[in-house]
Amino acid sequence: xxxxxxxxxKILKELEDKSIAELKKISDLNNLTKLETIYIGKNGxxxxxxxxxxxxxxxxxxxxxxxxxxxxxxxxNLFKExxxxxxxxxxxxxxxxxxxxxxxxxxxFPQGCSHPLNQTIQQIENFFLGLGYSLYEGTEIESxxxxxxxxxxxxxxxxxxxxxxFYLNINPELLLRTHTSSFQxxxxxxxxxxxxxxxSSGKVYRRDKDxxxxxxxxxxxxxxxxxxxxNLIELKQTIVSFIQHIFGEKQELRFRPSYxxxxxxxxxxxxxxxxxxxxxxxxxxxxxxxxHPQVLLNGGFDNSKYTGIAFGVGIERITMLKYNIQNIRxxxxxxIRFLNQFI
Numbered sequence: 001x002x003x004x005x006x007x008x009x010k011i012l013k014e015l016e017d018k019s020i021a022e023l024k025k026i027s028d029l030n031n032l033t034k035l036e037t038i039y040i041g042k043n044g045x046x047x048x049x050x051x052x053x054x055x056x057x058x059x060x061x062x063x064x065x066x067x068x069x070x071x072x073x074x075x076x077n078l079f080k081e082x083x084x085x086x087x088x089x090x091x092x093x094x095x096x097x098x099x100x101x102x103x104x105x106x107x108x109f110p111q112g113c114s115h116p117l118n119q120t121i122q123q124i125e126n127f128f129l130g131l132g133y134s135l136y137e138g139t140e141i142e143s144x145x146x147x148x149x150x151x152x153x154x155x156x157x158x159x160x161x162x163x164x165x166f167y168l169n170i171n172p173e174l175l176l177r178t179h180t181s182s183f184q185x186x187x188x189x190x191x192x193x194x195x196x197x198x199x200s201s202g203k204v205y206r207r208d209k210d211x212x213x214x215x216x217x218x219x220x221x222x223x224x225x226x227x228x229x230x231n232l233i234e235l236k237q238t239i240v241s242f243i244q245h246i247f248g249e250k251q252e253l254r255f256r257p258s259y260x261x262x263x264x265x266x267x268x269x270x271x272x273x274x275x276x277x278x279x280x281x282x283x284x285x286x287x288x289x290x291x292h293p294q295v296l297l298n299g300g301f302d303n304s305k306y307t308g309i310a311f312g313v314g315i316e317r318i319t320m321l322k323y324n325i326q327n328i329r330x331x332x333x334x335x336i337r338f339l340n341q342f343i
Contacts, residue, residue, distance in 0.1 A: 009067075015045055016071050023078055029086050036079050046072050113343045117219055117331055120246075120319045121201050124221055127245045131238065133197040133223060138183035140203055144173045150185045150298040151262040166205050176205035180222040181262060181312060188226070188299025193306065199223035201315065212327045219315035224291060226301065226308035232265075232290060235309040239269055239288060246318060247271070254282055263289025263310055271321060283321065286313035 019039045026032045039045050046068070114122065125135060148157070158164055166176040183200040201221040208214045225234070236255070243253050252272035260266040266289035270282035291308035301308075316328050323341075325331075330338045 012068065012071060015039070016075065019045075019075055020078065023075075023082055026082060027086075029083065029090075032079070032082055032086060040072060040075055040079070046075070111343050113339075115331075115339070116319050116323070116342045117315050119342060120315050120322070121219070121221065123246065124242070124313075124315075124318075125199065125201070127242055128199045128223060131197070131241075133199050133225070136183050136187060136198050136200040138177070138180060138186070138200050138202055140177055140205075141168070141174055142177040142182045144175060146182045146185050147175060147177055147179075150295070151181055152292050152294045152298070153261045157261065164207050166207065178206050179204050179312065180220045181310070183222065184224050184295075184310065185299050188296075188301060192300035193302055195227040196308075197223075197225040210329070212329070213320075215316070215328050215332070218328070220312055221315060222310070222312040224308055224310040226291070226296070226306055228305060228307075230307045230309055232309075235288060235290070235311070238309070239286070239311060243269070243271070243285070246322065253285070258287065258289075260287055260289060262292050262295050263287075264292045265289055273321075285317060285321070286311055288312070 019035075022035060023032075026035060037044060113119075129135070147153075148155075165178050168174040168176075180200050180202055183198070187196060187198055199221060200223070201219065203217055204220050205217050208216055210216060225238075239255075240253065243251055254270045254272060255267045256270065258266045258268040266287065268284050269286050269288060271285050272280055272282060275281050288309070288311035291310050293303040296303040296306060296308060316331060319325065319331070320328065
């Protein structure tokens with residue numbers, strides 16, 4: 001029990017000095033927490049002193065409480081600073097232990113990339129997007145109507161035979177699409193008598209025997225453009241620019257007449273390359289032509305006012321020629337040794 005204000009002030013000052021002195025000796029957080037509880041906790045020394053202030057006069061109480069809280073705030077701040085210091089010290093010690101030794105040999109982590117077929121698709125799509133074409137994603141299951149009939153492929157055509165296409169058991173009118181050209185009619189019927197420029201890529205299926213250059217499943221990209229003044233000149237300029245974009249400006253190519261049911265006239269485009277005997281040879285790269293007037297009618301277009309161009313290319317064929325790949329199976333075997341070449 002404190003009998004006068006001077007004694008209380010003296011005790012408060014001694015308590016302040018003692019707490020600061022002990023605080024300086026603390027070197028770990030556990031002891032810091034204990035010391036904090038002893039001095040400025042709810043039942044600590046400083047609050048014991050505060051309980052004795054109420055017996056003094058009102059003015060003295062105010063002065064003592066003011067001084068008390070100033071000292072307590074000072075001590076509290078010192079505890080916070082000490083805690084911050086100790087926590088940083090612990091963190092620094094841990095970081096020193098975890099410091100990376102840059103002299104230790106590191107591991108080479110595998111680096112991923114897009115599949116070579118996807119890289120080719122992306123390159124082709126970027127080219128046609130630059131020409132104002134839009135992208136469309138078709139369905140792999142298609143009806144006989146869209147896959148054949150509306151594209152002017154008659155019932156006598158060999159591709160409609162059960163031996164050449166994968167028809168579904170659940171519905172004889174459904175099959176796995178044999179080409180991505182089927183997307184054309186879908187878009188034409190939705191946009192009758194409007195100018196269109198669209199490309200679409202994806203998997204197609206044919207009952208081919210798998211060998212070095214053929215697969216029952218492969219990837220195609222088809223495109224078409226329809227408008228009042230679309231003509232063969234635009235078709236040729238588009239194809240020449242496309243081939244040069246993929247294979248370089250010096251790449252030679254040849255247009256030769258061909259036949260497709262959905263284009264008239266029709267062409268096949270060959271790359272001119274030099275073989276190992278230094279002789280020029282021709283390799284088919286894509287098919288193209290003016291859209292057949294009947295296909296335009298089937299798609300809801302007035303073929304007296306609108307004309308169109310269409311083209312289709314095999315993604316595997318493009319990629320094999322570009323990178324001199326000899327076997328189409330490499331694209332599907334997931335051999336990391338092969339895929340690492342395209343990182």
